[in-house]
Amino acid sequence: MSCDTALINISPNGLNFFKSSPLSPPPFQRKDGTDQAPVLYSSFLQKQANLPTEFIWPVGDLVHNQDELKEPLIDLDGVLKGDELATADAAELVRTACLSHGFFQVTNHGVDSGLIRAAHEEIDKIFKLPLDKKLSTRRNPGDVSGYSGAHAHRYSSKLPWKETFSFGYHGDDHGSEPLVVDYFKSVLGENFEHTGWVYQRYCEAMKKVSLVIFELLGISLGVDRLHYRKFFEDGSSIMRCNNYPPCSNSSLTLGTGPHCDPTSLTILHQDQVGGLEVFANNKWQAIRPRPDALVVNIGDTFTALSNGRYKSCLHRAVVNRERERKSLVFFRESKGGEGCQAPTRSRLQRRAKEVPGFYMVRSDGVHAKTLQS
Numbered sequence: 166m167s168c169d170t171a172l173i174n175i176s177p178n179g180l181n182f183f184k185s186s187p188l189s190p191p192p193f194q195r196k197d198g199t200d201q202a203p204v205l206y207s208s209f210l211q212k213q214a215n216l217p218t219e220f221i222w223p224v225g226d227l228v229h230n231q232d233e234l235k236e237p238l239i240d241l242d243g244v245l246k247g248d249e250l251a252t253a254d255a256a257e258l259v260r261t262a263c264l265s266h267g268f269f270q271v272t273n274h275g276v277d278s279g280l281i282r283a284a285h286e287e288i289d290k291i292f293k294l295p296l297d298k299k300l301s302t303r304r305n306p307g308d309v310s311g312y313s314g315a316h317a318h319r320y321s322s323k324l325p326w327k328e329t330f331s332f333g334y335h336g337d338d339h340g341s342e343p344l345v346v347d348y349f350k351s352v353l354g355e356n357f358e359h360t361g362w363v364y365q366r367y368c369e370a371m372k373k374v375s376l377v378i379f380e381l382l383g384i385s386l387g388v389d390r391l392h393y394r395k396f397f398e399d400g401s402s403i404m405r406c407n408n409y410p411p412c413s414n415s416s417l418t419l420g421t422g423p424h425c426d427p428t429s430l431t432i433l434h435q436d437q438v439g440g441l442e443v444f445a446n447n448k449w450q451a452i453r454p455r456p457d458a459l460v461v462n463i464g465d466t467f468t469a470l471s472n473g474r475y476k477s478c479l480h481r482a483v484v485n486r487e488r489e490r491k492s493l494v495f496f497r498e499s500k501g502g503e504g505c506q507a508p509t510r511s512r513l514q515r516r517a518k519e520v521p522g523f524y525m526v527r528s529d530g531v532h533a534k535t536l537q538s
Contacts, residue, residue: 426464
């Protein structure tokens with residue numbers, strides 16, 4: 166294996182060797198003889214003069230953005246206060262965005278700025294852990310929770326230039342030990358109890374925002390205000406922390422490739438580095454970072470729930486040559502096993518037949534392999 170190779174195969178028995186010789190580790194294998202899933206050594210990558218071929222994307226995927234997207238900026242203050250006129254205006258802006266590209270930003274959303282700041286600070290604690298500690302939480306194929314370096318457990322080419330740490334959140338979590346807190350303590354240790362509480366509260370706040378958005382979506386589609394809210398109220402969610410290291414060859418790679426989210430709704434907070442781009446009007450357009458705003462977009466599942474009236478749009482993340490970029494992403498899913506009546510259609514099963522390319526909500530949630538953001 167050459168020294169410019171960024172993907173390495175590591176088994177638990179090989180971690181000590183890797184610490185002492187990070188440039189050319191041997192091809193470790195499991196005891197059963199099968200190769201371990203490769204992982205990304207991000208600090209090693211940043212020192213490479215030449216970009217490893219696994220991270221180089223086709224020229225057609227690397228077209229630069231031409232301008233900024235003019236997505237609606239929706240003030241939720243009046244909506245949260247019960248102002249019917251403000252709610253109607255907000256719903257109309259949601260409708261405008263969803264008929265075009267499915268992206269909008271919301272301000273005065275009720276999420277404490279200190280909580281958002283704390284959630285970003287905890288990202289640093291996670292991704293600055295020693296490599297062997299991160300690998301001990303590695304996400305296995307098909308799983309939702311855990312660490313992933315460049316999604317290398319899923320792909321061998323066109324790898325995204327990023328690290329992720331994901332975990333599940335359940336809206337009906339009423340246990341004595343909240344599941345998010347319990348997860349962080351179980352995989353990262355007691356020292357990460359505070360981190361778990363930060364993300365537990367962040368997920369709770371994102372759920373509240375999502376339910377307001379689902380109300381606006383219902384109003385915008387001309388159905389009962391609570392139509393979609395009831396469907397998603399007790400649903401599960403996936404929380405993902407993204408870290409995009411700086412890349413000296415940023416023009417050759419992507420942080421996240423072009424994709425549509427398979428879930429129903431995505432709520433993102435990005436730092437001020439920027440990098441989120443949407444493919445609208447046949448060109449890539451950037452989403453301007455706003456420290457006080459949350460970026461919202463609908464996914465494929467909600468496109469199906471709207472009978473194809475609302476669009477789930479291609480988007481991607483580019484990387485910065487000099488600066489690290491971080492983002493917090495909250496994916497909303499429905500409560501498994503339930504159906505939801507869509508406008509002018511009786512059941513999701515019928516809609517799946519009438520709207521090509523869309524499928525029923527799976528009772529076991531969204532498969533991790535389809536979730537790229």
